[in-house]
Amino acid sequence: MAAMASPFSGALQLTDLDDFIGPSQDCIKPMKVDKRPGGGVAKIHIEDDGSYFQVSQDGGTQKLEKAKISLDDCLACSGCVTSAETVLITQQSHEELRKVLDANKTAAPGQQRLVVVSVSPQSRASLAARFQLTPTDTARKLTAFFKKLGVHYVFDTAFSRNFSLLESQREFVQRFRGQANSTQALPMFTSACPGWICYAEKTHGSFLIPYLSTARSPQQVMGSLVKDFFAQQQHLTPDRIYHVTVMPCYDKKLEASRPDFFSQEHQTRDVDCVVTTGEVFKLLEEEGVSLSQLEPAPLDSLCSSASAQEPTSHRGGGSGGYLEHVFQHAARELFGIHVDEVTYRPLRNKDFQEVTLEKEGRVLLHFATAYGFRNIQNLVQKLKRGRCPYHYVEVMACPAGCLNGGGQLKALGTPSKALLQHVEMLYGMVRTEAPEEVPGVQELYRCWLQGEGSERAGHLLHTSYHAVEKASSGLSIRW
Amino acid sequence: MKDSLVLLGRVPAHPDSRCWFLAWNPAGTLLASCGGDRSVRIWGTEGDSWICKSVLSEGHQRTVRKVAWSPCGNYLASASFDATTCIWKKNQDDFECVTTLEGHENEVKSVAWAPSGNLLATCSRDKSVWVWEVDEEDEYECVSVLNSHTQDVKHVVWHPSQELLASASYDDTVKLYREEEDDWVCCATLEGHESTVWSLAFDPSGQRLASCSDDRTVRIWRQYPPDNEQGVACSGSDPSWKCICTLSGFHSRTIYDVAWCQLTGALATACGDDAIRVFEEDPSSDPQQPTFSLTAHLPQAHSQDVNCVAWNPKEQGLLASCSDDGEVAFWKYQRPEGI
Numbered sequence: 001m002a003a004m005a006s007p008f009s010g011a012l013q014l015t016d017l018d019d020f021i022g023p024s025q026d027c028i029k030p031m032k033v034d035k036r037p038g039g040g041v042a043k044i045h046i047e048d049d050g051s052y053f054q055v056s057q058d059g060g061t062q063k064l065e066k067a068k069i070s071l072d073d074c075l076a077c078s079g080c081v082t083s084a085e086t087v088l089i090t091q092q093s094h095e096e097l098r099k100v101l102d103a104n105k106t107a108a109p110g111q112q113r114l115v116v117v118s119v120s121p122q123s124r125a126s127l128a129a130r131f132q133l134t135p136t137d138t139a140r141k142l143t144a145f146f147k148k149l150g151v152h153y154v155f156d157t158a159f160s161r162n163f164s165l166l167e168s169q170r171e172f173v174q175r176f177r178g179q180a181n182s183t184q185a186l187p188m189f190t191s192a193c194p195g196w197i198c199y200a201e202k203t204h205g206s207f208l209i210p211y212l213s214t215a216r217s218p219q220q221v222m223g224s225l226v227k228d229f230f231a232q233q234q235h236l237t238p239d240r241i242y243h244v245t246v247m248p249c250y251d252k253k254l255e256a257s258r259p260d261f262f263s264q265e266h267q268t269r270d271v272d273c274v275v276t277t278g279e280v281f282k283l284l285e286e287e288g289v290s291l292s293q294l295e296p297a298p299l300d301s302l303c304s305s306a307s308a309q310e311p312t313s314h315r316g317g318g319s320g321g322y323l324e325h326v327f328q329h330a331a332r333e334l335f336g337i338h339v340d341e342v343t344y345r346p347l348r349n350k351d352f353q354e355v356t357l358e359k360e361g362r363v364l365l366h367f368a369t370a371y372g373f374r375n376i377q378n379l380v381q382k383l384k385r386g387r388c389p390y391h392y393v394e395v396m397a398c399p400a401g402c403l404n405g406g407g408q409l410k411a412l413g414t415p416s417k418a419l420l421q422h423v424e425m426l427y428g429m430v431r432t433e434a435p436e437e438v439p440g441v442q443e444l445y446r447c448w449l450q451g452e453g454s455e456r457a458g459h460l461l462h463t464s465y466h467a468v469e470k471a472s473s474g475l476s477i478r479w
Numbered sequence: 480m481k482d483s484l485v486l487l488g489r490v491p492a493h494p495d496s497r498c499w500f501l502a503w504n505p506a507g508t509l510l511a512s513c514g515g516d517r518s519v520r521i522w523g524t525e526g527d528s529w530i531c532k533s534v535l536s537e538g539h540q541r542t543v544r545k546v547a548w549s550p551c552g553n554y555l556a557s558a559s560f561d562a563t564t565c566i567w568k569k570n571q572d573d574f575e576c577v578t579t580l581e582g583h584e585n586e587v588k589s590v591a592w593a594p595s596g597n598l599l600a601t602c603s604r605d606k607s608v609w610v611w612e613v614d615e616e617d618e619y620e621c622v623s624v625l626n627s628h629t630q631d632v633k634h635v636v637w638h639p640s641q642e643l644l645a646s647a648s649y650d651d652t653v654k655l656y657r658e659e660e661d662d663w664v665c666c667a668t669l670e671g672h673e674s675t676v677w678s679l680a681f682d683p684s685g686q687r688l689a690s691c692s693d694d695r696t697v698r699i700w701r702q703y704p705p706d707n708e709q710g711v712a713c714s715g716s717d718p719s720w721k722c723i724c725t726l727s728g729f730h731s732r733t734i735y736d737v738a739w740c741q742l743t744g745a746l747a748t749a750c751g752d753d754a755i756r757v758f759e760e761d762p763s764s765d766p767q768q769p770t771f772s773l774t775a776h777l778p779q780a781h782s783q784d785v786n787c788v789a790w791n792p793k794e795q796g797l798l799a800s801c802s803d804d805g806e807v808a809f810w811k812y813q814r815p816e817g818i
Contacts, residue, residue, distance in 0.1 A: 203584075348620065349661035374609075377582045377621040399662075
């Protein structure tokens with residue numbers, strides 16, 4: 001393949017995806033050979049258009065079908081010659097979404113799949129910037145666009161993010177209080193960024209894993225919400241729902257394909273397909289639609305008490321606001337201190353900032369944000385040397401965070417820095433809500449999860465990590 | 480031309496192994512060598528001969544590919560295939576490993592110290608170039624991870640006086656980097672070589688850069704700042720680099736190393752045909768289109784590939800070389816008469 005910059009985050013690029021979806025020498029999938037008696041030896045002839053014809057001894061020709069390998073086949077077996085990147089990008093794409101929507105058109109009613117699209121606030125902000133719309137208009141027009149294509153419901157992952165934030169808050173306080181019992185309780189690192197997680201699992205494995213927050217990311221909480229709660233509401237088994245998320249980066253495709261997010265019972269993934277902001281833009285172009293020209297549609301919501309005609313968001317920056325929420329909650333819960341505004345102090349570069357809670361000269365809480373690979377490096381090295389002074393770190397693989405993800409729309413003409421600032425401004429325009437106060441959330445904890453801290457909550461809102469062995473086979477080395 | 484390069488002595492530096500690289504300390508009194516035997520050796524003179532003064536053997540688990548002295552001469556960095564870079568502190572004849580830089584995904588191919596002494600660069604088969612900063616307490620922190628190359632990065636070298644970094648890669652290009660705000664960026668890509676670029680060397684002024692390649696040529700590149708007299712176009716505030724000279728037809732195999740003498744301007748090359756060559760710029764040539772003449776050619780300088788050539792920074796004409804045959808050789812170069 002010609003030298004092309006990888007669209008995955010810097011952390012994933014250096015991590016070697018092939019160790020997650022390992023290519024090996026034998027592709028076993030296309031082994032289903034139709035054996036016909038007396039066939040003898042056939043020759044294969046390649047046409048000018050690239051199609052393959054089998055020419056049998058009697059001169060008869062038969063067009064050969066291309067061996068098709070689905071993502072599930074790849075994940076199920078260990079043998080595929082395609083590199084992991086190619087698998088992820090081609091098997092999870094807007095074309096796949098199209099295929100499902102097209103299949104729905106011709107399928108019998110009982111065979112149709114319910115198509116749900118969950119849009120991230122970061123992707124929405126990027127589209128808002130390109131089409132010069134407000135976030136609210138973008139949300140409504142995107143809903144209209146997807147429904148025009150045949151999508152049934154369009155949700156906002158800011159809703160599922162409430163759960164990620166609440167679980168993170170609770171987890172931190174628990175771990176802070178449990179410090180005496182465990183040397184690995186703190187520091188706690190966020191885990192919503194798959195670029196960071198895959199790097200941690202692969203490069204530092206069992207050393208780093210105990211420090212990672214077990215709370216699921218907003219994408220994967222939405223996976224639980226859609227395939228468990230919503231499926232039940234719709235009286236469908238989870239495999240009858242096709243769940244697509246719209247994300248600002250390609251790394252989220254890897255997250256969706258993790259075995260931990262695959263239901264063995266229902267043989268379905270919590271998130272079937274991740275498309276990037278750029279891929280949604282391609283879809284719009286292919287449909288010949290300009291988002292600004294669409295009639296806005298009312299917004300969908302997962303539960304009636306959460307319905308609003310305007311999207312809501314969270315404080316604390318474009319990567320979810322983990323530091324800010326956990327900090328304010330911990331200050332209150334652990335020290336009875338109410339923090340109105342969180343002040344960030346930049347360290348060696350703007351992607352590395354710290355926040356402290358001090359009282360009478362004592363530092364009670366010491367938190368940091370570490371974005372971008374170089375800061376992740378330094379953080380991990382400090383930890384390894386026992387020199388990490390932080391209780392909690394919000395870690396993201398992309399410099400400037402999720403709003404600057406590899407799947408976001410690129411700047412046209414203007415310098416990319418100006419575009420990023422514009423996207424940040426649009427993101428910040430959305431009204432914020434404290435997760436504790438969002439109506440539908442408490443209701444779902446009660447009726448869907450059977451209480452905070454319940455076994456169901458643990459199963460549906462948390463996950464686990466696994467050290468990945470470096471592939472030592474010579475075939476996986478890219479010479 | 481054979482007489483312009485005279486053998487002074489040989490030492491079996493890394494017996495039963497390859498000797499990969501050499502570095503003279505800034506004072507020119509010590510020579511560090513490293514090799515496939517996972518060790519670094521420090522050589523000094525005792526009378527007329529070169530003897531091994533220290534062996535640094537506990538630092539790495541695999542081949543040591545490059546070594547580099549800090550500008551103050553008190554530290555030595557070693558880059559290894561075990562994916563780490565060790566920093567050794569010199570205490571008279573002893574060296575102590577004070578820190579190990581980790582982070583590269585696989586083999587570290589080169590390490591270089593910036594002239595300020597505060598920055599270090601490493602590069603790796605993982606295609607990245609890293610810039611590290613060292614503070615007063617000998618603590619190293621990664622300042623930037625640069626993913627500009629599309630293949631294995633073979634060599635990094637700093638400009639003699641500016642904080643400008645150059646890298647050479649299996650992707651056939653040379654890239655230059657500088658600091659911008661709180662990060663480092665690639666400010667130029669030099670294309671022209673038709674195969675892997677193995678090594679780089681700046682001339683004493685830093686205005687020119689020599690690169691050597693698997694394509695058996697040495698290329699000389701010149702920096703043209705914006706608003707230069709020659710009318711070379713620049714984009715933005717970054718200088719442009721142009722290839723002003725190509726030395727082809729002199730080497731019969733891959734050129735693994737090039738060294739530009741900071742005292743005399745002579746250019747030495749280490750070649751896969753086991754020979755060492757020296758070139759000098761013709762004094763009357765046009766600075767924008769210089770010509771170089773071959774002033775020394777020593778076939779069979781070693782019994783196998785020559786991996787490195789290094790000019791002594793203080794003693795004119797003193798050249799060291801090393802080879803896959805595990806030996807280090809010392810040479811006296813004298814510019815031939817009538818050139």
